[in-house]
Amino acid sequence: MYRLYLNTMSPYGAKSCAMIGYAGLPCEVKIQNIVSRFATIKRLTGKTMIPVLRRGEWAINDSSRIARFVQERTDRPLLPGDPALAPICWLLEDFADEWIALWMLASRWTHERDVEAMEEGVGKELTGGLPLVSSAVGRIAASGIQSLIKKGGAAEVNRAALERSRDRLLQALESLLETPPQYLFEAYPTMADFAFFGPLSQYASDPTGRDKMRMYPNVGEYLECMERMKLPHPSVSAHEAPSREVGALAPLFAEFLGTYWRVLLANHRAYSTPERPERTSVELLDGEAFSFRPSGYYVARLEFVLSQLDAAYAEREELFGGKGLEIEHALVQQVAKLTDYEAGRELLRGYAHIGKPAK
Known part of the structure; x- marks a missing residue:
């Protein structure tokens, strides 16, 4: 029997709780308190971050790590049929x-x-x-x-x-x-x-x-x-x-490209400069500015996103099909912004399949 430690106000706890329930993994829920936060969670993982999935003295945290662990142990599908x-x-x-x-x-x-x-x-x-x-x-x-x-x-x-x-x-x-x-x-x-x-x-x-x-x-x-x-x-x-x-998902990807993706690009450029700024900002798709502190964490997120785009383009010439060509071209244009500076060009060299022209 596994144990899932969480608090009821965490989005990542809610995500893991529903996913494990759907997957059918034998698991009980434990609500974090001050004692378990340190005596169990920090002792087993080195951090107080939740959710934590535990079995005996084994434990993992981070909802995405938990997701991949659960995916390997369920017969129920957790990814698209294609x-x-x-x-x-x-x-x-x-x-x-x-x-x-x-x-x-x-x-x-x-x-x-x-x-x-x-x-x-x-x-x-x-x-x-x-x-x-x-x-x-x-x-x-x-x-x-x-x-x-x-x-x-x-x-x-x-x-x-x-x-x-x-x-x-x-x-x-x-x-x-x-x-x-x-x-x-x-x-x-x-x-x-x-x-x-x-x-x-x-x-x-x-x-x-x-x-x-x-x-x-x-x-x-x-x-x-x-x-x-x-x-x-x-x-x-x-x-x-x-x-x-998949073309029906284009509006979701439009929001992804116009917000989160732009933040990741702006972060990489700022974080890569020798005179790294304390804060930077980027204009989102509607012209609103988003201000944030450049971080290595966002660099890691950009690398993950690029790895997934690279894997997708390795399998498909187009991500979204005919109805999504506008989003496709916008994506290619956004990726191309990494070629404007040396650190961006160096990063892109590791992803051979990104940027193939959509037919």
């Missing part, structure tokens, strides 16, 4: 983990009523609901979380940019889910679906997000289906529907 689409699925998984989660966290920690709800919830979970102590612990934990996420860009200065991205993404999803299949790629959920579920379900649980989500009933139904898959009593229903044409 193997050539697996890299595209992983791209959307990364987009959700890094960008959708960012605007969810920004909303949660910049709206007063959401902050108050989080302080109360975090305090109760960490202390087991001890009176007086839980509220103090909640305030301290909330302050630390706010400081941490600001470094990643979830700050007041980026609020307008993130809210516009949120609105575009939710509308694109609402339109996509108007027609079958029930999930992004197939009649069953994939890694991308679970990654979307994490931050979107958390956003829908916050006071501000709950009000906003009433505008998107298809997205709400999508989240409810995935909510039922969560541990400890997952309910998985079988559906029949054809696979979604």
